[in-house]
Amino acid sequence: MKWFTHKAVAVAGALAAGAHPAALFAVMIGSVLPDMVDTAMARGDKKVWRRIHRQTSHWFGWYLVIIILGFLIPTQRIVLDLLRATHITFPGVSPSALAQVSGIGNDLLVWVGIGGLIHVLLDALTPMRVPLYPFGGSKRFGINLVSTGTWRETIFLFVALGAIALQFDQARAVFEEAVRTIL
Numbered sequence: 001m002k003w004f005t006h007k008a009v010a011v012a013g014a015l016a017a018g019a020h021p022a023a024l025f026a027v028m029i030g031s032v033l034p035d036m037v038d039t040a041m042a043r044g045d046k047k048v049w050r051r052i053h054r055q056t057s058h059w060f061g062w063y064l065v066i067i068i069l070g071f072l073i074p075t076q077r078i079v080l081d082l083l084r085a086t087h088i089t090f091p092g093v094s095p096s097a098l099a100q101v102s103g104i105g106n107d108l109l110v111w112v113g114i115g116g117l118i119h120v121l122l123d124a125l126t127p128m129r130v131p132l133y134p135f136g137g138s139k140r141f142g143i144n145l146v147s148t149g150t151w152r153e154t155i156f157l158f159v160a161l162g163a164i165a166l167q168f169d170q171a172r173a174v175f176e177e178a179v180r181t182i183l
């Protein structure tokens with residue numbers, strides 16, 4: 001899949017899920033992260049690229065781990081403990097308020113992980129598919145639905161965005177229904 005497809009699907013999905021602007025940026029970074037890793041590792045060497053592309057960086061497990069870490073890392077407690085231990089204070093800002101703000105880091109980590117997972121799932125829909133195991137091994141999974149850069153990818157993008165928009169409308173309808181019931 002092209003970078004544009006990855007970004008568009010990830011950002012549209014996050015938008016539909018009601019993500020805040022910083023989260024949209026995080027999910028966009030995550031949605032191209034697997035390819036960014038490959039580009040950085042290959043450093044312009046086409047031979048290296050062919051060997052490493054869509055291998056370790058495209059294992060879904062890494063992004064699940066990032067999401068889980070985002071939920072598990074006790075950022076607020078760490079920041080509070082750190083502020084207490086170092087006796088650092090900021091005039092006019094309470095330590096607990098500062099700790100609360102730092103919690104957005106967890107949020108962003110989760111969104112980066114979601115973006116990465118979306119990237120891997122989209123690549124799983126191409127003939128090259130994605131690896132089943134993190135390191136080596138020829139076992140791959142996915143379905144041959146769209147080839148990168150073809151008209152089928154363009155159609156896929158429109159269908160995916162349409163499906164997300166539909167979800168959004170449905171979500172809104174459910175919300176409105178709930179509000180009507182409550183009021």
Ligand SMILES: [Zn+2]
Pocket residue numbers: 034035054058119123
């Ligand atoms: Zn990729």
